[in-house]
Amino acid sequence: MSFIQFEGVEREYIVGDSVIKAVKEVSFSLEDKSFNVVLGQSGAGKTTVLNMLGGMDSPTKGAITVNGEDISKLGTRELTTYRRDKIGFVFQFYNLVPNLTALENVQLAEEICKNPLDAAEMLERVGLGDRKNNFPGQMSGGEQQRVSIARALAKNPQILLCDEPTGALDSGTGRIVLKLIRDIARDMGKTVVVVTHNAPIAEMADTVIHMRDGQISEIRHTEHPRPVEEIVW
Numbered sequence: 101m102s103f104i105q106f107e108g109v110e111r112e113y114i115v116g117d118s119v120i121k122a123v124k125e126v127s128f129s130l131e132d133k134s135f136n137v138v139l140g141q142s143g144a145g146k147t148t149v150l151n152m153l154g155g156m157d158s159p160t161k162g163a164i165t166v167n168g169e170d171i172s173k174l175g176t177r178e179l180t181t182y183r184r185d186k187i188g189f190v191f192q193f194y195n196l197v198p199n200l201t202a203l204e205n206v207q208l209a210e211e212i213c214k215n216p217l218d219a220a221e222m223l224e225r226v227g228l229g230d231r232k233n234n235f236p237g238q239m240s241g242g243e244q245q246r247v248s249i250a251r252a253l254a255k256n257p258q259i260l261l262c263d264e265p266t267g268a269l270d271s272g273t274g275r276i277v278l279k280l281i282r283d284i285a286r287d288m289g290k291t292v293v294v295v296t297h298n299a300p301i302a303e304m305a306d307t308v309i310h311m312r313d314g315q316i317s318e319i320r321h322t323e324h325p326r327p328v329e330e331i332v333w
């Protein structure tokens with residue numbers, strides 16, 4: 101069995117009198133320690149897939165297995181533990197706490213999870229050892245995203261989920277951020293899933309899941325993903 105497995109996963113939302121099928125019959129599997137991209141246009145269902153994998157949302161049908169455990173069957177408390185201990189999140193707009201320093205933002209991970217890594221060390225790893233005492237407002241977008249990567253990884257999660265991590269950055273800074281995610285995740289043995297609408301980014305993935313209208317239109321595995329440095333957008 102693969103490390104991550106979606107089997108016939110659906111997610112419906114009831115809005116007023118209508119039913120919105122955000123995700124329909126989605127099945128795929130991802131290997132442990134792999135780097136994966138979910139690619140698709142706005143509204144394709146990418147974030148819904150990511151949120152279900154991260155335990156922030158649950159499917160209305162189907163099974164999601166992570167490391168042998170069917171997380172679609174977990175109750176609210178178990179899902180909280182799963183989210184806290186197994187998952188690191190990186191968002192498009194960083195979601196840093198503005199009145200905490202970079203170091204304090206990363207230390208938040210220590211407050212909530214079981215086996216946190218040293219916050220100062222994680223900041224060093226993302227190249228911000230000398231910016232520990234800066235507030236988010238004193239840092240560029242790329243630097244803030246690096247702080248959020250340090251915070252996500254300080255939880256020492258098995259899985260790193262990134263929703264449009266370069267969406268608010270210029271392409272040069274975006275490449276630096278993606279390279280950092282790829283290199284650190286490889287070193288630390290993390291499984292990564294990046295959601296994006298930006299097709300060139302998919303070239304760096306081991307597996308690309310292409311979504312359209314809530315369904316998978318294509319799954320592509322690559323033996324030799326392209327180095328981030330060679331990708332242009």
Ligand SMILES: Nc1ncnc2c1ncn2[C@@H]1O[C@H](COP(=O)(O)OP(=O)(O)OP(=O)(O)O)[C@@H](O)[C@H]1O
Pocket residue numbers: 113114115120121122123140141142143144145146147148149297
């Ligand atoms: N909580 C919700 N309630 C109602 N509809 C929702 C909800 N969440 C998502 N949807 C709908 O489900 C569909 C898929 O949304 P989703 O956010 O997963 O797409 P996406 O591919 O991530 O798009 P984007 O790139 O714009 O974020 C959309 O039509 C969206 O409006």
